[in-house]
Amino acid sequence: MAQAHRVLIIGGGFGGLAAAQQLRRAPVEVTLLDRVNYHLFQPLLYQVATGALSPANIAAPLRHVLKNQKNTKVLLGEAVHIDAANRRVILRDGSLDYDTLVVATGASHQYFGHDEWEQYAPGLKTIEDATDMRRRILLAFETAERETDPEKLRALMTFVIVGGGPTGAELAGTLGEIANDTLRHDFRNIDPSKAHIILVEGTDRVLPTYPQVLSAAAKKMLERLGVTVRTGAMVTGISQGVVTIREGERTETIPTRTILWAAGVLASPLGRVLKDEAGANLDRVGRVMVEPDLTIAGHPEIFVIGDLANFSHQTGKPLPGVAQPAIQQGHYVGRAIQARLRGEKIKPFRYFDKGNLATIGRAAAVADMNWIRLSGLPAWLIWIFIHLLYIVQFQNRLLVLVQWAWLYITYDRSARLITGKNPFPLDL
Numbered sequence: 001m002a003q004a005h006r007v008l009i010i011g012g013g014f015g016g017l018a019a020a021q022q023l024r025r026a027p028v029e030v031t032l033l034d035r036v037n038y039h040l041f042q043p044l045l046y047q048v049a050t051g052a053l054s055p056a057n058i059a060a061p062l063r064h065v066l067k068n069q070k071n072t073k074v075l076l077g078e079a080v081h082i083d084a085a086n087r088r089v090i091l092r093d094g095s096l097d098y099d100t101l102v103v104a105t106g107a108s109h110q111y112f113g114h115d116e117w118e119q120y121a122p123g124l125k126t127i128e129d130a131t132d133m134r135r136r137i138l139l140a141f142e143t144a145e146r147e148t149d150p151e152k153l154r155a156l157m158t159f160v161i162v163g164g165g166p167t168g169a170e171l172a173g174t175l176g177e178i179a180n181d182t183l184r185h186d187f188r189n190i191d192p193s194k195a196h197i198i199l200v201e202g203t204d205r206v207l208p209t210y211p212q213v214l215s216a217a218a219k220k221m222l223e224r225l226g227v228t229v230r231t232g233a234m235v236t237g238i239s240q241g242v243v244t245i246r247e248g249e250r251t252e253t254i255p256t257r258t259i260l261w262a263a264g265v266l267a268s269p270l271g272r273v274l275k276d277e278a279g280a281n282l283d284r285v286g287r288v289m290v291e292p293d294l295t296i297a298g299h300p301e302i303f304v305i306g307d308l309a310n311f312s313h314q315t316g317k318p319l320p321g322v323a324q325p326a327i328q329q330g331h332y333v334g335r336a337i338q339a340r341l342r343g344e345k346i347k348p349f350r351y352f353d354k355g356n357l358a359t360i361g362r363a364a365a366v367a368d369m370n371w372i373r374l375s376g377l378p379a380w381l382i383w384i385f386i387h388l389l390y391i392v393q394f395q396n397r398l399l400v401l402v403q404w405a406w407l408y409i410t411y412d413r414s415a416r417l418i419t420g421k422n423p424f425p426l427d428l
């Protein structure tokens with residue numbers, strides 16, 4: 001019997017999982033490879049970083065998600081190289097052959113040539129990043145409770161968030177809520193509501209990709225939560241306990257013990273591998289310039305989707321690095337593979353923009369639905385509905401809903417756990 005067409009998908013994020021699920025009834029042999037054994041709902045990572053949700057609430061084991069899909073196997077492994085000439089993906093510990101390859105390995109943050117900043121200003125991409133952020137935030141308050149030196153105390157109670165996009169705004173707003181509400185009665189020596197939360201953004205407004213009116217609404221909501229918004233401010237230095245920012249001609253150093261990074265995008269290193277091995281063109285941040293059908297020029301058997309792809313054929317600009325393009329591209333690729341096997345042609349990919357949402361805090365969000373722009377409570381309700389809809393497992397949907405209801409009523413963040421290595425002696 002002839003061997004079934006082998007589709008290898010690297011990455012079980014939004015794009016890769018959508019592609020695999022689209023192929024569920026196809027006469028192909030699907031392998032979904034990921035270096036972690038779960039699909040992660042990244043839009044809610046900041047809620048893990050701020051103690052509202054536990055890691056398991058926002059992650060679903062890939063093996064479980066695809067357990068009823070008989071034509072699909074899930075493998076745990078890390079792809080390190082692609083031998084395009086021989087249609088083979090090299091893993092850290094083995095190799096896999098394919099007939100069609102779908103690369104959906106996403107993107108991460110970057111430090112604009114200052115990788116040394118990472119140790120002081122962690123970014124948010126993985127569950128480990130989120131629990132590390134949570135640890136830093138909670139340890140700052142714990143250490144402040146024991147600190148007597150006023151200068152050190154001020155640095156401990158100062159939180160700087162770099163990047164005023166959706167993730168930065170979410171982190172800053174939530175920190176405002178933690179300081180003003182959640183921790184309000186928990187300490188005896190410090191008043192958490194006196195925390196200084198500073199959001200630093202290089203452009204002239206927060207949420208710069210949103211319409212002006214929503215940026216202004218977001219700024220107001222952040223300020224109501226006690227966040228100081230510094231726009232037009234560039235971070236020029238980060239070292240132990242200090243952030244340096246430049247606003248026009250003025251340079252300022254801010255002593256702080258907690259710096260959170262929410263800026264910069266850098267595509268997965270497999271983009272560079274595709275450049276070297278398959279002649280792919282990359283953009284400034286390492287994304288692969290794809291053809292209208294999401295393949296690489298000269299390699300119709302290699303699709304690249306999601307955050308790793310630069311698809312500029314629709315508007316002349318790359319699609320935004322958010323979940324919707326990745327999901328829609330995943331579905332498209334699943335359909336394209338089946339159409340090809342039937343010998344049919346498929347139309348170029350078209351993105352249907354359903355709108356953008358960002359949340360600032362309790363009953364505070366902005367929604368740009370293209371036909372209507374909303375802020376405050378209505379936007380927040382839409383945000384809740386959409387996020388619950390897209391969380392992969394029903395069980396997680398239910399758990400998250402219960403946690404949110406509890407948080408709404410009590411302001412309590414029950415996942416406020418300091419985990420990881422022994423923190424003693426506290427850095428007083």
Ligand SMILES: Cc1cc2nc3c(=O)[nH]c(=O)nc-3n(C[C@H](O)[C@H](O)[C@H](O)COP(=O)(O)OP(=O)(O)OC[C@H]3O[C@@H](n4cnc5c(N)ncnc54)[C@H](O)[C@@H]3O)c2cc1C
Pocket residue numbers: 010011012013014015016033034035036038039040042043044045046077078079080104105106107124125166167268270305306307308321322323324326357
């Ligand atoms: C903190 C944060 C908040 C966000 N908030 C929102 C939001 O509110 N709304 C929204 O729409 N979007 C949001 N996004 C963006 C959204 O999550 C991404 O656009 C989306 O995840 C991209 O999907 P993807 O499939 O391209 O990559 P990902 O979902 O990142 O998946 C990539 C997968 O590839 C795996 N992988 C990577 N390299 C390898 C390798 N070498 N070998 C094997 N496996 C590998 C990874 O483990 C991962 O599972 C947010 C992102 C972050 C980080």
